[in-house]
Amino acid sequence: MLEENTKKDIITAYLNLIYIVADKECQRRMWVHGEGLGSDFDEICCLFFDDIGDPILENYQKFQITENQYQLLLSLRNQFYIFSRDNNWPALFIDTPAWEEIIERAQEVLRAFHYCQEGKRDILYRHLHTVSLLSDKEYQKRAWIPRVALKKDDFDEIWYRFFDKGDLILEHYSDFDISKEQYQVLLKFRNAFQMFSTIHRNNLKKQKKRKELPSFLDSEENDIFIAQHKDKVPIGTSQKILPQNDFSGCLHIKHLPASFIDTPEWNEIVELAKAVLRAFHYNPETSE
Numbered sequence: 001m002l003e004e005n006t007k008k009d010i011i012t013a014y015l016n017l018i019y020i021v022a023d024k025e026c027q028r029r030m031w032v033h034g035e036g037l038g039s040d041f042d043e044i045c046c047l048f049f050d051d052i053g054d055p056i057l058e059n060y061q062k063f064q065i066t067e068n069q070y071q072l073l074l075s076l077r078n079q080f081y082i083f084s085r086d087n088n089w090p091a092l093f094i095d096t097p098a099w100e101e102i103i104e105r106a107q108e109v110l111r112a113f114h115y116c117q118e119g120k121r122d123i124l125y126r127h128l129h130t131v132s133l134l135s136d137k138e139y140q141k142r143a144w145i146p147r148v149a150l151k152k153d154d155f156d157e158i159w160y161r162f163f164d165k166g167d168l169i170l171e172h173y174s175d176f177d178i179s180k181e182q183y184q185v186l187l188k189f190r191n192a193f194q195m196f197s198t199i200h201r202n203n204l205k206k207q208k209k210r211k212e213l214p215s216f217l218d219s220e221e222n223d224i225f226i227a228q229h230k231d232k233v234p235i236g237t238s239q240k241i242l243p244q245n246d247f248s249g250c251l252h253i254k255h256l257p258a259s260f261i262d263t264p265e266w267n268e269i270v271e272l273a274k275a276v277l278r279a280f281h282y283n284p285e286t287s288e
Helices: 004-021 023-031 041-051 053-058 066-086 097-112 117-134 137-145 157-171 180-209 221-229 256-260 265-279
Strands: none
Touching: 004 023, 004 041, 004 053, 004 066, 004 097, 004 157, 004 180, 023 137, 023 157, 023 180, 041 053, 041 066, 041 137, 053 066, 053 256, 117 137, 137 256, 180 265
């Protein structure tokens, strides 16, 4: 049986998908021009129908969805499903009247769920809470290190939560009343965390093949990785959002934090997380 908080998170994830379906400019950037970091059209369809949407509709009363909300969701789902069977190339359909109808229906669903600034503020607040956990090394040692780990908020979960909500926020930062300066600070942290995670994941795979304990990349390997990705490394105000397509989903590696938590590289991530909290005037002690 799902807990109420879990149900709320599932509904939020569903509405986040519908928010993308309702935003043509976001679709144009992600699906047509390949910019940013969101899911492509095929991934959105898989999530919308199979992974998230249909299971909710089949048990909508358990998610405290009203009959009116259910009918609107069902109507959007069926219209979108029929459309997606014959259209899978966004560049060809994004400006068609048929797609406009789906966008309007998605917007109608969002209104029915009161998915407005209040909901977005809640998403941003939760995201800043996640960042606060990434800024607190003492907490990390209690929650992430084996044998003393907490049952929730381990590194895998924090990683997934950060990119799940954070990338949506960055794609629509102006809708969340985030200033350009705050956006740059958050983006810098996001990209640094993404690159750090990718380096460690690649290193761990090498170590596992050699049946060695995971350890941080030596300086030579690190220099090689940076050189190979220098065109994606954010520098100054011209930074771009690094793709996470090669690192989607959770790490599912419980022992990874023990190998990096006291490294200078992780200390830099912690300091960048603190910079985000300062930029948003977020105090974890007063925001519980």
